[in-house]
Amino acid sequence: MWGDILGIETIGIHDNFFELGGDSIISIQMIARAKKFGLHLTPRLIFKHQTIAEIAVHAGATTPVDAEQGRVVGDVPLTPIQHWFFEKELPAFDHFNQAELLATDALDPDVLRLALADLIEHHDALRLRCESGEDGWRQYLDESVDTGILDVHDLSDVSDSDLGAVSLGIAEETQQGLDLAKGPLMRCALLELGAARGQRLLIAVHHLAVDGVSWRILLEDLGSCYEQRAVGGAPRLPAKTTSFRAWAERLRGFATSDAADAEFAYWAEAKPGGRVPRDRDGRNDLGSASTVAVALTPEETRALLRDVPRAFNTRINDALLTALAHALRDWTGDDETLIGLEGHGREDLFPDVDVSRTVGWFTSVFPVALRLAPGAEPLASLDSVKEQLGRIPNNGVGYGILRYLGAPEVASVLGEQPVPEVNFNYLGQFARDLPGIGQYAPANEPKGHSISPDGMRWNVLDVTAAVEGDTFGVYIGYSAALHDRQTVERLGDGMINHLRGLIAGSAEGRADSRTTPGIPLTDVGDTDMAAILKRFSI
Template sequence: MSELLKRLEQLSPEKRQLLEMLMKEESVAAQTTYVAPSTPVEAALAKIWGQVLGIDRVGIHDNFLELGGDSIQSIRIVAKANQASLQLSTNQLFEHPTIAELATVVGAISLREAQQEAVVGSVPLTPIQQWFFERNFAENHHWNQAFLLEINRDIDPSLLEEVAQQLLVHHDALRLRFQQKSGIWEQVNMGLEEKVSFAKFDLSTIPESEQKSAIESIATEIQGSFNLSAGPLMKVAFFELGNQKTNRLLIAIHHLVEDVVSLRILLEDLQAAYEQISSGKAISLPAKTTSFKQWSELLTEYARSAEVKQELSYWLAEPRRQAQPLPRDYPEGANIEASTRVVSVSLNTEETQALLHKIPATYQTQINEVLLTALVQTITEWMGRRDLLIDLDVHGREEIIEGVNLSRTVGWFTNCFPMYFNLTDVETPVDRLKSIAQQLRQIPKRGMGYGLLRYCGDDKTIAQKMGSLPRPEIIFNYLGQFDRILLESSPFQLARESHGLSISPRNTRPHLLLVLGRILEGQLQMNWEYSENIYRQSTVENLAQRLMEEVRLLLPQ
């Protein structure tokens, strides 16, 4: 053995790195040899993983990340496991990333009992909700998320209305209301007297060439008609197109009461509830998890703890106060939503498969870390610097409070926090990836403390210090995989037409650059949103292409 070590030490760094890579690949291959489940718990977990990840056969030694798993999918796995009476947490899934390991800790956690009756009453604002009102948008009632579905002609709109009403009953946050009193915004959860907003539009009499623009126009009008204090903050519209065509269904929800994970939950429940009611059965949705109201109350209490206050030195570290502004083509341009344009670039299917499966196995990293590494390198190179302050937008359903289960809770949980990255003395793509991953993993509590100290604590001095920090001009968000939101057999599919304007054109954009990544139709898609009043299209196109070059440099051959 000592002789072998001596020979290894005599190898050049390049040969040593190659040998290590080959050994790692061989190790991964050995670990992922298929082994079938041998217990009921392993079989149940394998079935759930297969459903969520879209894989026909999952072995008990397959690694969650190497199968293409991410943090958003982990939430769906936990939700389905809990429905199967298997108590798990997302933390456990990442700490025990194979079914063989995970099966040994099933039931090892104790979850708080969730309130199943209607949730009503005052609800403290969460950090992201306070961030929203702090922006003081020109039209804060028009800041939504929406999706437009293509639906089979045989779907009964009257049954859809019943389903939508049941979603409003079951998911309490959809009944939230907001009022400003003495300059301070407050929210309250209304009771079951709330009725869903469901409208029908017959477009069958207008020419087919005009139907697309009609849907978009009506959808925009609907999305601009929310009232934060009167509600409802979810609106549904059915579009009949006639001539044996498939119809369309719009679901628009104000962002104050939901997020991307919530949309997935609502889509799953929409499918399940319609299948039940159309078969003559009563609607029966899975049990509620921790309510948004209880989460907000627990979060407010936690924000005032000594544990959170200990993070202050991390967030106030000197480098964070030295952020440099991004370059601009037009320095005096107005950064408003009406001027928003989008540049979209993609990896091909083969490259995306390598990103999802080979990179985690090769580098032991997650997809968001890879994309963020490419983005940081692209922007710092553009700025002529080696460091960057960037806002990270993550799902925010972190398990920082014992017993909380948010896997099926609808609400706005997003966590947005500034992250300072430094790539000084880091030259190769792989070293940059390792550095970014290491810096990310040093963030206490996955960044939850920033918003708690900034908005929810009981010390005004701390809040003022946090509020004085520079605000990043660029934000990044990886939305995960959208390919399996709807089953192929579902009567609902995502439509290709526009769902209208989700944000008022009069509102100020919070950032100069918004970079969104997601997997759609088997391909990584990176969207860059910018203001044409600030940037030339060619500038953003160059940045987008440069980012993709950096991603490709990391793809294993």
């Protein structure tokens, strides 16, 4: 199981999960995969016992959790990230999607339709409906399973020179075909390109129903359902975990708990200004959006994922945010910077809740002030950044709960703080192949606009990092109305170069003189463990 998910052929039972390149998103995949074998794991367990040998001693049989196995219907409270979404002034709330384009071969459209219906039946969030009324937005889970969500297009006679434009037109139509009030929240297009070019499958899902972790679940289940339907069988998917509705209800209760109140002092701390320099004053709209991409080599990627955590006793986000903070300081000259962090949001808040296989939008978004010592190099800053991230309660999920579900006086204080203009999100690791369905299509092939191009961008710089196959990449979204491309390229190159400095430091064996030794966890009690888990970030 570890080998499959981490992409490593040979793993010893005493190898450390995080030193092998594991992260919190992968731990959720691990928990979901273990359920298929009747094993009950938790993020807390994986963090405390980081080797197969120790996990095997402490892992138990699956324990009861709050998880309805039938079709879940009815009203669903808005989650913090959904409140964040609906407070935006969007020109088209229906057109705010996430989409994946897959390279497939010889998929049968009729079998694919059955498999897609299986997904909507099993994953309740795909049946969400949202309505705007006098009291604001309301959402509920509908009873019906959407049909007619797959369109098949025969493009076998379209020339190579025209294929891009034709495919883009289909993608735009597909992405614009979602309806929050009436459904569907998922639409697909299967492009038949001819024997020599294969197929492309575009899947667009409204963001209210999906996030990065959800895509891993959906694509794995789609492949499984398709394979079973192709041989005439009825799909058998793993048992449901806690429903999105139950999770939303529990968050609403958590907002008024003592645990949430205890976080308020941290989130109310004074923050530095969040403004970054501009090359010009323009309109930060989606029509002016562009992206710069930079990357490490496969060898450097392996070192970042495995050597740096082993040498410095850190997690991947410690290194990435150290490099980003230094690149921002190189540009702005400021030792303090305010960054908006995104987390997967599926935190271990409730002992009877498991959302490892639940589809929905769980993302947490929260501000973090990073402070670098004047003149410090990245190697010297790594410990400090690690400690600052370690102070974040519950990996940041509490900020949105307090900001959008908490008492008005609490929400008011948080709402008046500076807003970060730089947003950072580490998406984790992605394998190219998708068993049972195909593989991810090349990134340069058209998927259409996932968000209406008529709207405004909410951040000045969107920094996204991910490992795709064997390559770590950083993608910086910006507005050409605010910044020259060369400015953003310098920021991206600076982050990559600072990461290379950390990689070089790990190779030189400087860990003992630069970092604090790891703390033995065998005798740590639940209270101390809860404090340690504050730094379990993606």
